[in-house]
Amino acid sequence: MTFPYPPTRTVEVFEDVAGVRVPDPYRWLEQETHEVRRWQRRQAELATAVIHDGQDPGAVRDLIRAYDSGSRPALPRFAAGRWFRAVTPPDGVAPMVVVADQPFGDGRPVIDLAEFGSEESPAFLSWLAPAPDGRVLAVGVCVDGSEHNTVRLVEVASGRVLDGAPTQVLHSAWAGGVSWLPDSSGFYFFALTGSPQEFRQEVFLHRLGTSPGDTTVEPIPVGEGSREYTLVQISPDGRWAVASHRVGSPIPVAVRDLSEPGTAWRPFVTDCPGTIAGHIVGDRYIAVTDVAAPRGRVVAIPLDAANPNDPAGWTELVPEGDTVLRSLCPVGEHLYLGEFDQTFARVRIIDRAGAVTGEVPLPGRGALAAPFFALTALAVGAPADDFVFAFSTLTSSWGVYRHRPGETQLETLSAPTVTLDAELEAGWAVAPDGVAVPYHVVRPSCGDPTRAAPTLISAYGAANVPLLPQYQPDMAAFVAAGGVLVQAYLRGGGEFGRDWYQAAHRERRHVRDADLVAVAEHLIAKGLTTADRLALTGGSDGGLMCGVAVTTRPDLWRAVLPREPLLDLIGGIRDPYLDFVIRKAWADPDDPAEVRRLLRLSPYQLVSPGVFPAVYIQAGATDPRCRPWHARKFAARMQAAQEGEEPILLHVFDNAGHGAATPHDVAVAQDTEWLAFLIRTLGLRGCLSRPGPT
Template sequence: MSDIEIPETRIGAETDEAAGVRFPDLYRWLEADTAEVNRWQDAQGEAAAAYVRDWPHFDRLRELVERYDSERFGSVPVFAGGYWFRIEAVPGAERPSVLVSGEPYGEARVLFDPGTENPPKPPFLSWISPSPDGRVLAVGVCTDGSERNTIRLVDTETGALLPDPPPQFLKDSWTGGAKWLPDSSGFFFTATDEDPVSAAHRIVLHLRRGTPSTVDIEVPWLPGDDYRAVLASADGRRVVAVQGLFDPVPVAVAELTDPVALHWRPFVTDPALNLAGFLLGEEWIAVTDAGAPRGRVVAIGLDSPAPNDPGTWRTVVPESEAVVRAVRPVGDVLYVHEFADTYAGLRVVDRQGAARGTVALPGKGALGELPFAIMNILGPVPEDQLVFSFSTLTSSWGTYRHRPGTTVLETLREPAARLENCVVEDGWSTSPDGARVPYHLVRRRDLALNRPRPTLLWGYGGFGAPWLPQFPGAMAAFVASGGVFVHTHLRGGGELGRDWWEQGRLQGKQNGYADLYAIAEDLIATRVTSPDLLALAGGSNGGLLAGVGATQRPNLFRAVVPRVPLLDLIGGCRDGYGRWVIDSDFARVDDPEEIRRLAGFSPYHLVRDGVDYPAVFIEAGHTDPRCPAWHARKFAARMQAATAGDSPVLLHIWRGSGHGWATDRDMLLTQETESLAFLAKVLGLTPPD
């Protein structure tokens, strides 16, 4: 394989079973967190690190990675009580702190420094949520990289920690942390079970009146274990319970008289209706794809006799060729975020839907949004302005402000990183079933495509999450080094509307992989690249994508990097969170025929002895609760034993790191550098001086 010594791996004789279907599971023992497994894992990591650090340009590449490092998702300061709160690094601090100022990026004071909590290893700031009056700041703090966080409460006048914060764990930051009552007397939050891989979520109310108290809130019509949240209307009259990570539905409403004794009544209880939105007066205003695959904006009266019937909803913005993604209220207007051929647009309408103009965005790119619908509906918005982030494939996230009734777009913060002298070219390939699949190609302007070049495909294609055409962050170093970066839009994502998602999920899941291969073959046919210069990488569901590509089409790629991946989809059916994920987007886990289909794109089960596999570098986090590290361990062991060629199969599992949402920046930079160094070493790229 290489001159790097890979530790030997013993083979077991166990089997796995899902829905009565049995599969050999030779490396089941690597799922345990035993001393033997940890010794093996650490030895694998040492071999992987040695391989990439043996490359003479590693340190120079890390400098490039740090230069191009940027936020994964565009964030903006949060407004409350006349002040703006933000998370930002300050000179000399080990970790970013919470700052407060009178303007979004004005002169600020440090309000909460996590370094004071544990100086040797400060915790990670997962989220912030100030009370409406600006007097108390709730902060989510994660100590082990897993995303599981607990709440700290800060007096914003003195910076002192307040006593008796709620003790429960939050699974992550995905429901926005603390959702305050309008009078700032307390907040709702979504707690989880003690089990890190549990999919359970429950609503908790924490009150600050008198003696602090924390109580569970029972809401009928919240079935199953899906993500959920309770939020209050801005006027303080009502609360609504929302459930569904991918398809949020406002299932119940209550009058906000006594938050401890809420009398819930059902609202929209059909889980098939996607309604990501907010309460505004007597209506729920939301984006839906019900009867409109590309999305529309609707209003549902809170006293509607048939809220589950889309025919009774008032259409505010009808379906069009654009894909409607989100809607935000500012004053008496609504800002509508939409896609046109994957690129973002922003238009303004009044509450009846009449056009009030468009916002001239600073280029072709992406508005800042989080990947799943429920994550984007729970944040406060100032009454007189919309502050948002925007990025392109050659510039990182900048922050901008638009005020209704004006044509001026203010730049509050310029992008911190740019790819200079580069071009972006839009392309479309054709999948075997005739679907047209978009992609974007990024290269240096001086890099002529007169012969095949080292090329990196990057994709996701799952859960209806749009793969935004945004700055590639550390992967910009690949472009600066003379490579071609290809940002793909695969079925299973949400870039082209509901149909695009449905065609790439459940029984259509293989379509997304076919889309990937169609793009790769198009790039080879046009001599942009060749199979010996083509790489594939992705994280999370994109890590699964990379694993599928390596095992279904091993001759198509020279190098593959699955990051924080799911790779054993049969084994994933056994734990609570994995079972929920697989059942949502891949296959119905209680159906034997579905399980057999699932095995057809489960990379661990696709590995065959005697195949010349591409070079593979697998990276995972030891405390990852979403894609547990054993997926990476088992897949690496199986590929190392099976491959017939001399291309390396390497594994690095990082301690103190999870799925990437709560990993320290310095560790992330090193992770990015290792995976890119692997690609550069295999493909023959050299970072510029």
């Protein structure tokens, strides 16, 4: 079948990277010109027409909305005995923030974010942080889906927007928004020093009641030229400040004694390739670390240590065990220790000496809600006396619960709304090097396990980020439509500790791709599916995984669906943000041998004429991380190279970014088209069903 793709010209452009000459025939698609936007719009129109041909888009959208009702809620933030949370009215396009005496009490509105946006550019709440005294609320507002947000200050009693908020733009919410001083007089925040494209950031200090021009750069010694994220943590008593540095594997890089005016920041743990992620407890930094413990242990480091880089001076509170220790959350005099037990959540309670005093009775085998990166999880705000958390499983949606130290039962604050009529099973495939790669299968109860089923693999395997056994509305809708979901835990992710992550890091990145192929071939050999009924999806770095899979093993797939993808590693070097990511996680682009290795892993450069499966690439027009030109260039090259009958489709959505700040209606439209493509390609027509009661 021939598809009417928009005409796409090529150019004679070559990029010289460390002496390696790389052709780039679609370089012109990196620009945001009228020609490119017109081409992009025609691609989107074609994708929508092909995908929805013969389908009822309304029925698919209704299915997405039904399962979206179980989406992960935003957890409330505690301050001065009250709870602040975001609420989106059923007919509203922007959320409002309410304050209540209980985490999910009715409360009263503080601010409606609609006043910060417009009908064309609705405001998105990136984060919220009430001052410790509860009098002022700081919120991060994004209006274009990009994640770039600015600080707004609201008087809680009146709802009045205060003058004098800092004007710097925050690149994202990855550094937690703002870190309030315990006396509520001001806050630290991490923001851009120039344009977002330059990707230069610093920690700033802002005092309430001053003008934006009085906001000052905080001279934290993080190392010259570092582009890593930094989050300031402050002890509840106001004495200590710690600067945690690095978004994926944070370390407490600097410390400051605030009790002595004029005392400068001094280096703390600066020489550490691993993770030290924790909180200030008294005069110690108590943290989960993978130093000398790949699965993690809990240690205490004196904040006045003479040589904090030497682990011999650390006190071990909880030794390494069979589970993977991941996070700590201070609750009163206790610390709640988050762990992974074969990917499933476990939470133990320890005292400040490391003694285990109890375990949280979780509602099932699933996952706690957690930020994407470990650094963001350190932004806990004012300490509460209760442990409030969100929890879900692969087959039941998110609920919110409260646990009080010493109690044996949970309190349900917000019950799950969706239960998937499906069965869960576990399995593993053997990678080429003999390592077992685990996966979970979510199969509709009405399916026949003896017959090959339309199957979707979802995977990530990068950046020490764990893929958790949690509820995902789009995946749930796919299962409800009759598909089988396989969630694969590939090396490079954070599910099984530091060794699992490092096994597919930098020069070993190809291991992730081999793990994926091993899972796909295992599922086919087992008879769960066949190559003509198997699809693959992944986002961001997982989108790159999809690009490698479709160009190197097109025979394995019926459909491949990259979302918000990174697809051109060579072109990414010209983008300051991606240059930072590539140097950190992939290779040194100043080394010719490393550049040649990048070429063997970069999907855009891997495209050559051949027969490819159906491809649907989805991207956001305002994505600040994987800019839409990655998707445009890859789609153009794939369309030109396709010698088979299947479509290569591209849809770049307006007012959408990398996902974290995309407006809800745009996200629903994205999920609807994504699911409709799977229904069309895998033959799921007529299987649509609605969620049953929980």
